[in-house]
Amino acid sequence: MLKILKATWWKFLSIPLLIYIVAFGLLQPIAPGISSIHQDKITIGEVNFISIETYNTHLEEAASSSQAWLKNGETFICGVFTEIKNNTAIIGFPIARKDYEKRFFDLIINNDIDGTFELRDALVPAENFGNNSFSDVDCKVEVNTNESAFFTFPNREILKESIRNLFFHVCMWFAMVFLLIFSLGSSVAYLNTGKKPWDTMAHLAVVTAMVFGALGILTGMVWAKFTWGAFWPNDPKLNGVLVAMLAYLAYLILRGSAKDESKKGRLAAVYNIFAFVLYIIFIYVIPKFSSSLHPGMGGNPAFSEYDLDSSLRIVFYPAVIAWTLLAFWLFSILLRIELINEDLEDQLI
Amino acid sequence: MNILSILTVLLLEASNTSSVGAESWMYGGEKFYVVFVVILIIFFGIFTFLILLERKLSKIEHQIKER
Structure with missing residues (x-):
């Protein structure tokens, strides 16, 4: 010995x-993620503009392939990017008036470079409701997720x-x-x-x-x-x-x-x-x-x-x-x- | 990646922490400084151990010389 x-x-x-x-x-970088979101309340029955800040992402470079959606149980709500600058973005979500399975909405973003990343339980509905009536289109069919193009460590909340x-x-x-x-x-x-x-x-x-x-x-x-x-x-x-x-x-x-x-x-x-x-x-x-x-x-x-x-x-x-x-x-x-x-x-x- | 920029920000921020409180800078950089401090602690620990070895060795050297 x-x-x-x-x-x-x-x-x-x-x-x-x-x-x-x-x-x-x-x-070695950690995986892309959503580091902060400038509001946590959304109004059901209105178009909500949500401003986010991301970490280790290439939002601007991959702007053309960017997708965003809110997920609540099985329901997907597709968002539209209204502004993308460096690693920040403003996304509009038309949220239809209906009963949702869960209280919290997950925010998911996907693009060709960073792959798919999400912030779980990101948003919660406000007390009041909006008056806009949208046809409740489930855009789940359009959802396409892909892996990050980079080798990264996982990015866990906290x-x-x-x-x-x-x-x-x-x-x-x-x-x-x-x-x-x-x-x-x-x-x-x-x-x-x-x-x-x-x-x-x-x-x-x-x-x-x-x-x-x-x-x-x-x-x-x-x-x-x-x-x-x-x-x-x-x-x-x-x-x-x-x-x-x-x-x-x-x-x-x-x-x-x-x-x-x-x-x-x-x-x-x-x-x-x-x-x-x-x-x-x-x-x-x-x-x-x-x-x-x-x-x-x-x-x-x-x-x-x-x-x-x-x-x-x-x-x-x-x-x-x-x-x-x-x-x-x-x-x-x-x-x-x-x-x-x-x-x-x-x-x- | 932006580790290098984080390190430069670390040096900058370490010099003006007074207004925000001594601890809050640790939350910055997506908590990268926590890793930095952890590595520092391990370094200090290993060097403390080396000093302990050094002392023991000097004591023995002293004993051998005395004879």
Whole structure:
């Protein structure tokens, strides 16, 4: 094991991977989207002119192929572009007086360059009604949607550009979990063989994992503030990880407090196994059965369900590998320094 | 894409945040700055770890020299 940790090839592998994920992860544009809409009320029975601002789109270039429509359940209302300037547009929608299936209208735009993009639940009917009577033409037949001509990351509401944090914040936790699994393995090996380097390995893997856990929490807090609105929303996953990290902190304190060398090692190893089980329960099991803001928990749509699409995957998987390799690199340096330290102390005795 | 322009705007906006409040600029650029700050935090974290290694190593160097 020590031989692999001292080998250099996997450490150098992390360098191109990190360059790749930082460059690709930051420079690749996110999909076209509607960033703001200047009103949220529409009047039924009138022609409504809606002014929108879009992001990463080519509205003006693709003006000739632009289509817009409002969608309410199965009903489509076709719009007419009255003005297009750069990435903003004004669209007129004749909205017939009739009963609509749903309360909210989705706004959908399509053109040849950007493909189809939408703003869900964009508009809501006002209290008053207009007097114009339109024939209720369902223009669904004319609707033609197409894919974007560009390769992009998904543009999700609220997340927007911060979806790129998937390659940074989420990977901190993956690096932490892999280090903790390594630590668990070392503890089991120590219990089997009783060789001291295994104990040192388990201990320092936990120390490194705590550093990455702290980074995961800090980066998560910043991300949460600007997407969920608070640095520490009352979320089972956040509280769970805090408890789990305190359990590991207890491991570090426990290991430091025992005096007798072999007793200390065995006690720490057994507690490490216990702490790992606790960690898994608090991070994966409990949030799964309660409602959490995090994706993939408690019925919340997971990234993996529809949004961890191929464009995110080709950066996300290398990112997990890259950050994990970097974490193990840092850990191996820490370990080797500590092993030299222990050698020195042994020589003193 | 306009990442480069976002970065220049970042520098400009960082210099005059006083009127809008210190946090609100993070919402700009379609929340791109959030990623920027997250990367900064990770950088600081890794450098903190390096300083920790540095200190441990100096201590050992000192011990070896003493003997």
